[in-house]
Amino acid sequence: MIHFRAIGKIMGGLLFLLGTLMLPASAISWFYREDSSPILISAAISLFMGLVLFFSFSKQDQLVRKREGYMIVALSWLLMTLFGMIPFILSDEVTTTADAIFETVSGLTTTGASILTDIESMPKGLLFWRSMTHWIGGLGIIVLTVAIFPLLGIGGIELFVAESPGPTSDKVHPRISETAKRLWYIYVGLTVLCALLYWAGGMTLFDAFNHSFATLATGGFSTKNSSFAYYNSAFLEYVAILFMFLAGTNFTLLYFGLVGKFRRIIRNDEFKTYALVVATLIVAVLVPIYSQSGSEFESAFRKSAFQVVSIITTTGFITDDYTQYGSGVTFTFFMLLFLGGCAGSTAGGIKFIRHTVFLKNSWLEFKRIVHPRAIVPLIINGDRVTGRIINNIMNFLLIYLLTFVLGVLIISLLGYDLATSLGSVATCLGNVGPAIGKVGPVDNFAFFTPGAKIVLSVIMLLGRLELFTILILFTPFFWRAN
Template identity: 55%
Template structure:
């Protein structure tokens, strides 16, 4: 039987944290002489609801089982999403519930798709909250809560397994709370460093904070209508570097900080990630340079590298309209929507490690055909990959493909054209932001009907929570008593 008391306790703490984070936007509203009430009231309502849930009787030392772990993750994200809608609704900048839901889900899942048609006229305090929703969702606020679980008398390993992105969640420390603290220290540290770098390169402190929050979250919300194209080449190169870092497994980043270079270079996923960026940059730079004769080679290289890293890490910043280059480049960029960066990073998508498992196992299958009696194990980072992991990866890939296909067909049945249907489905499921068709890099999602936005909001959520975490709740055996 599912124990709902620890679930209520965790959600109550999360709501208090989210409400407090809302109030960090109040100084920006005050500085820019804007209405303070939306953020103040939204924060008060969120904290108040969290306080009420905290009153639910709770006994320390209760273990969280798998069922409670998955429920906590999904229900916590839903609670954060509905709380995150309040500033938009209270301020009136997004008065429609479907639009507010879409914008909040896009923020919390770090997708970066938006319904705001003119970002630069919006209140600065609310734009900061919009950026902060991505930073909250970037690592997953559940991991932050795991760090304080010892104070609640709850063990958090099941939560970490349900929330951590990718097929594996390497532990940096034997205690899961210590792991979460280390992850967040790296996350916060890189965000602070990027704020300083962007400020030194000419961004205003306000814009530097916003873009640092959304870059390290691989989210892509910007304070400018033109996104990253509005800034200097130096700023774009800085964003490229930190987007790339945000797409690296945080375990690898931790090992780098510890100068354990031998362990870092053993990561096959990191090598594949880096090689993919280099290979695609060379190919697309050449094609862009020849396709747009008016561009110089440096700009062709910068635009190509920026869009490759932005799409591969599922950040979604835009420095150029890649759909206007050539059909082949558009197709390559569309394929990038299905890749994702490294597992254990803040990026969305399928993740490089799953592709590695798939291609390496497929290659080894040819060897098994020639030598049917031989035992040919799959190895990654010099370790044998267990059969259950291979099965999980193949099931994930098949389920991901099926969701994309059926979702695209469903969108087409609702009236979208072919290119827009597959573009919207791919970018929302992969948590990327820009797609192709009428939801490309220079478009947004404001024109879509409300029911389509609600559907795509659900797609973004299951993509962010790695599909199984959400869909397992819809299976009958999840709710059985035994």
């Protein structure tokens, strides 16, 4: 039996929190003497509906198990999309429902793909809310709620497992609410530090916080039409590279680094693979950029590092059009859409831990073939990986591939060329932003039909919630009574 009372009450708490987080955007509108009513009305609607749901259910029947956890996560993202898009609709800056859904989902899933063609003409309050959707979705509003609303009396671990991006068992504290709080302290602290450095580098305070939200959430929404390239600043780009890399790192490792447990970082197989791949690809892409662009070495290195880190961490900021350097570089960046950052980071994508397990297990399979009676365990971070985890990762990779193929088929049947279909589905499923084809680094998604935008929005949600969280709701045994 599913405890719907608990789900309803938690949905109320989430909507109330969402409405509260809209208020800073309305304050921005007031400060810049814009019409703040669209965001204020949206906040009032969210707050009111949140209170109605919260107090409509008794304090009893509060048990949250795995099934309730998955339902809460799926429904929360649906409600956040429906209520989060109201400011876009009321402001008349986004003209269609499909556009409002796409822009909101893209923000909340930290994809950063946009249908806006003239960002700089948008009201600043709405731009701030647009960036705020990144920040909310970064570590997940569910984790934030578990940290702030322990009074809900729910089994927080179920929500944390369902929401947290990537398979990771690391915990910084045995109590899940304390883990969520500490991760958010790091998240908030890095956001403020990044914004201050952006401000020191020449951005306005408004732009600094907007870009900081997008950087730490690995989102990619910018307040400028030309994204990060607008500033043409080496200092700002290096700051962005550093914080994008940190945002793509498992936040529990960042915590261990802050408390001086550096061995936990050095011995982490996923982080070592992540750092090695990033460094290798920067060098690999540097060669054609330096030889073809005519730039000085430092400038070519910065272009390579910025684009590689931005795409691998699924941030999506752009300072250079990587498709101009030939098919080899273009294909390399297309493949980067399938990497993702570390598990437990704000990055999207498949995650390096899955790639690490898959490659190590595939390599060991050769040894098992030669020595069929030998017991050859897979070791990650000094621990033996169980068969259940390996099967889970293999199944995830298969479902990810099937989802990608089905998505490409649907978008192609809707009338788009193969390169655009491949790029749009890969970047939406990986929550990256720029891709190839007509959705390259200097393009956007405005030309898609409303139907295609809805399909891509669903794909973004599937990618952000790592497939199983959504797809499990469509299986018959999920709904069977225990």
